[in-house]
Amino acid sequence: MWRPCGTFDETYQKDMAIVRTPLRWAVLLGALLVTGLLPVVVPYYFVSFLNNLAITVILVMGLQIVSGYCGQISFGQAAYMAVGAYSAAIFTQKLGLSFWVALPLSGIFTGLFGLVGGAPSLRIKGFYLAVATIAVHFVTMWLILHLEVTGRSHGLAVEPPTLAGFVFDTDERMFYIIMPTMLLMTYGARNLVRTKVGRAFVAIRDNDLAAQVMGINLFYYKLLAFFISCFYAGVAGCLWAHLTLVAHFEQFTLLHALWYIGMLIVGGMGSIPGVFFGVILIRILDELVMVVSPVLAAWFPWLGSAPAAGLGVTAFGLVLAFFLIWEPRGLAHRWEILKASLRLYPFAH
Amino acid sequence: MEGFLQLLMLGLMEGGLYAIVAAAMVLVFKSTHVVSLAHGQIMGFGALAFWIGLVQLKLPLVVALLGALGFSGAMGWFIERAAMRPLIGQPLFASFLNTFAVFLVLDGIFQLILKGESYSFSAYLPKGNISWGGFTLAITQLVSFLGSLLVFLGLALFYRWTKLGLGMRATAEDHQLAQSTGISVRGVFSAIWVLSSATATFAGLALANVTDIYYTLPYMGIKGLVVALVGGLESLPGALLAGLLLGVLENVSAGYLDPLVGGGIKEVAAYVLLLFVLLVKPYGLFGLVRIERI
Numbered sequence: 042m043w044r045p046c047g048t049f050d051e052t053y054q055k056d057m058a059i060v061r062t063p064l065r066w067a068v069l070l071g072a073l074l075v076t077g078l079l080p081v082v083v084p085y086y087f088v089s090f091l092n093n094l095a096i097t098v099i100l101v102m103g104l105q106i107v108s109g110y111c112g113q114i115s116f117g118q119a120a121y122m123a124v125g126a127y128s129a130a131i132f133t134q135k136l137g138l139s140f141w142v143a144l145p146l147s148g149i150f151t152g153l154f155g156l157v158g159g160a161p162s163l164r165i166k167g168f169y170l171a172v173a174t175i176a177v178h179f180v181t182m183w184l185i186l187h188l189e190v191t192g193r194s195h196g197l198a199v200e201p202p203t204l205a206g207f208v209f210d211t212d213e214r215m216f217y218i219i220m221p222t223m224l225l226m227t228y229g230a231r232n233l234v235r236t237k238v239g240r241a242f243v244a245i246r247d248n249d250l251a252a253q254v255m256g257i258n259l260f261y262y263k264l265l266a267f268f269i270s271c272f273y274a275g276v277a278g279c280l281w282a283h284l285t286l287v288a289h290f291e292q293f294t295l296l297h298a299l300w301y302i303g304m305l306i307v308g309g310m311g312s313i314p315g316v317f318f319g320v321i322l323i324r325i326l327d328e329l330v331m332v333v334s335p336v337l338a339a340w341f342p343w344l345g346s347a348p349a350a351g352l353g354v355t356a357f358g359l360v361l362a363f364f365l366i367w368e369p370r371g372l373a374h375r376w377e378i379l380k381a382s383l384r385l386y387p388f389a390h
Numbered sequence: 391m392e393g394f395l396q397l398l399m400l401g402l403m404e405g406g407l408y409a410i411v412a413a414a415m416v417l418v419f420k421s422t423h424v425v426s427l428a429h430g431q432i433m434g435f436g437a438l439a440f441w442i443g444l445v446q447l448k449l450p451l452v453v454a455l456l457g458a459l460g461f462s463g464a465m466g467w468f469i470e471r472a473a474m475r476p477l478i479g480q481p482l483f484a485s486f487l488n489t490f491a492v493f494l495v496l497d498g499i500f501q502l503i504l505k506g507e508s509y510s511f512s513a514y515l516p517k518g519n520i521s522w523g524g525f526t527l528a529i530t531q532l533v534s535f536l537g538s539l540l541v542f543l544g545l546a547l548f549y550r551w552t553k554l555g556l557g558m559r560a561t562a563e564d565h566q567l568a569q570s571t572g573i574s575v576r577g578v579f580s581a582i583w584v585l586s587s588a589t590a591t592f593a594g595l596a597l598a599n600v601t602d603i604y605y606t607l608p609y610m611g612i613k614g615l616v617v618a619l620v621g622g623l624e625s626l627p628g629a630l631l632a633g634l635l636l637g638v639l640e641n642v643s644a645g646y647l648d649p650l651v652g653g654g655i656k657e658v659a660a661y662v663l664l665l666f667v668l669l670v671k672p673y674g675l676f677g678l679v680r681i682e683r684i
Contacts, residue, residue: 114483161665165672168425168486172619173668175612176661183658251684295612299494306487348502355498361491365484366476 059231076220080213089212090328092284095223096277097320101304102230102313103273108302109310110234111266112246113162116298117174120181121158121271123293125151125278127185130197130288135190140202144222144279151275152268154181159267163260166249178295185290196289199282215284222280226273231313233269242266243311296354303361309371318372323357330356396526397645398638403531405637406538410593411614412621412629413545417586419623420562422579424485428469429590430611431496436462436591437598437607438500441509458595459588466587470580478576493608501605508604534596541592542630549626554581562624616664622677632675636660 050056060066080088104118128150132143158177162170185191201210202218209215233239241262244252253259282288300323308319334349364371411433418426439461443454473492477485520527549555560568561578569575590611597610617636621628636659644656673679 161668165668167483168623169619169668169672171486172425172615173665176616176664179661180658180665183654187654248684250682254684299490302487303491303494351498351501353498354501355495358491358494358496358498361494362473362488365488365491366473369480369484 073224077217080216085212088216090324092212092216092219094320094324095219096280096284097301097304097324098316099223099226099273099280100277101301101308101316101320102226103270103277104301104305105310105313105316106230106233106242106273107159107266107270109305109312109315110239110246111242111263112249113159113166113263113266114171114302115159115174115267115270116171116295116302117155117158117177117181118270118274118301119293119295119298120178121151121155121274122278122281122297123185123288123290124154124181124271125275126282126288126293127191127197127278128275129279129282130199131190133202133283134197134199140283141204144276147279148272148275151278152272155267155271155274156264158271159264162263162267175295178298182290182293191288194290196287197282199286199288201286202283209283212284215280219280219284222276226276227313227316230273234313238262238265246311300357303357306361307364307371309373309376312371312373314376315371315373318376322372323360326356326360327353393645394642397641399527400531401638401641402634403527403535403637404641405634406535407593407596407633408613408617408636409630409633410538410541410596411590411611412617412633413542413626414586414590414593415614415618416621416623416626416629417545417558417582417589419618421558421582422474422485423482424474424489425615425618425623426489426586427486427611427615428489428492428496429586430608430614431493431500432462432465432469432587433590433594433597433611434500434603434608435465435496435594436587437594437603438503438509440591440595441598441603445509455595458591462587462591462594463584466583466585467580469587470583474579474583475576493611497608500608504603504605506605508602509598510602530599534599537592537596541589542626545589545626548585554578558582613660616660619674620664620667622674624678625674625676628674628676636663639663 048062060069100122108114125147129143129147132138132146133140161173201208209218241257244257245262249259304319304323307322309315330353331349334352338348414429415426436458440454440458443449443457469492473488474485477488520529557573557578560573561575565575617633618629621632640656640659643659647655
């Protein structure tokens with residue numbers, strides 16, 4: 042960790058602090074201020090992009106905890122997000138709860154649901170678990186499509202949240218709910234992974250039998266990982282439903298779940314900053330494809346009139362294969378290398 | 391009772407197809423210990439190549455078939471060379487995720503080629519029905535089913551009687567031992583990808599015959615994966631049995647439960663079966679139980 046020469050940790054609190062020097066506090070507060078002013082300054086398109094980005098970060102953060110730290114690969118994250126979105130819609134629209142109550146409540150509900158989905162992880166692992174979570178995805182989405190309470194194929198309409206008469210009905214206004222939630226949940230994840238629980242997760246990831254021998258209760262910790270991950274997914278789903286004002290099953294397909302896993306790989310498994318790198322890189326790639334594909338379609342008519350979907354998926358797959366083969370530790374690894382070389386700047390080693 | 395038997399027959403016909411897709415994945419897993427998601431796409435491309443040969447270029451049936459098999463075999467070879475071989479020695483999970491990257495790349499290309507249209511094969515098989523003793527079966531399904539049984543027979547003979555098949559079985563036992571007896575393990579890996587891709591193409595042809603070529607065709611690969619897991623990833627007979635079981639289960643449950651819950655049981659029956667089987671027998675019905683050491 043970079044710090045100026047002559048700064049020493051004299052107490053335990055100082056040693057454990059995330060923000061270590063006054064300069065870093067200044068940078069952090071400055072960055073928060075700039076972020077807070079963004080919706081006023083930048084155009085609408087960029088704000089909605091940022092909202093999308095922040096919700097995806099929350100979701101992938103949950104995936105990072107269960108897959109990156111605890112080693113239980115889950116392809117069910119999109120389905121859990123759907124559960125979060127639908128439960129939020131039911132809490133606020135059918136039960137008449139306030140958004141501020143529904144936000145944590147839909148997280149907890151999704152977490153409990155995730156315990157059911159995570160139950161196979163107690164018996165199986167690796168590929169078997171990955172395919173079992175695909176099965177969980179399909180069963181969940183099927184239930185959503187066929188239950189009366191979820192509005193079947195119509196989905197559920199959602200009203201924007203209000204606070205003391207103020208209605209959060211535009212992207213700029215929702216930004217002030219989504220961004221603080223994202224920061225809070227990032228802070229939570231950052232701290233979680235360096236507690237006893239986080240260390241137990243890492244031990245399970247590295248070798249679950251060895252972890253069990255060391256006295257880690259696999260049953261408890263694997264389910265806890267699924268609970269926390271699904272809590273994140275539920276909160277992301279709740280925000281998503283209140284941003285798009287609808288909870289609809291087409292927003293949560295298996296392809297979405299694959300994208301989230303891909304973001305995790307590109308960013309780097311087992312790293313909190315990695316989540317940001319992965320999400321941002323893949324989202325930018327996505328936007329880039331949106332911009333480039335009409336141009337390509339004009340140059341190469343055989344691509345058809347709307348090649349964006351196909352090109353996007355292909356580009357994403359290529360990036361993923363590139364990272365798996367040449368940079369399996371993801372962008373987070375590059376980031377660590379960059380930080381180390383900056384710290385030693387005038388010297389090579 | 392009549393209705394039940396009808397559903398049973400229909401299930402067996404469809405199950406044969408699932409079994410072939412699963413067989414392709416079992417072939418890959420047995421020798422390379424990698425579960426491949428990519429075969430769903432290879433299946434789709436093989437069917438597409440066959441369609442182009444048969445319908446667009448108007449080639450004879452046998453030539454188009456050989457062309458499609460050759461094309462998908464080449465595709466399998468290329469995927470092994472470009473995507474799987476660099477990851478030998480890395481954690482197996484990386485290889486699994488890489489097949490999923492390959493799946494996405496091919497998925498995009500498949501969508502670009504299809505452009506949202508669907509192609510049907512009405513040219514080479516009549517789409518009528520056969521009635522016999524109270525049953526009604528579509529001819530296309532019957533042909534697909536018999537074809538898939540033939541493929542299974544061929545695979546069994548290949549594994550039993552050819553030298554390459556012997557090499558594959560040896561590689562499945564242990565890579566290092568196989569290498570030390572003079573078998574080129576890399577050569578076997580290449581061969582297995584070619585063989586499994588050709589097998590998947592058979593399934594693709596049979597499936598496309600029943601459902602037309604549409605952008606959802608490759609996703610049948612996921613169902614094949616489910617079948618392979620239910621049967622046990624190391625077991626070809628397991629793939630056949632699980633495929634037939636799943637086909638029957640899907641059709642029978644759809645026939646009896648759909649009126650009660652309002653349809654759609656067929657889409658979800660496979661996954662419920664998988665979750666159930668994995669909870670009871672984590673390595674599938676006929677899979678090898680692995681004993682782990684620290």
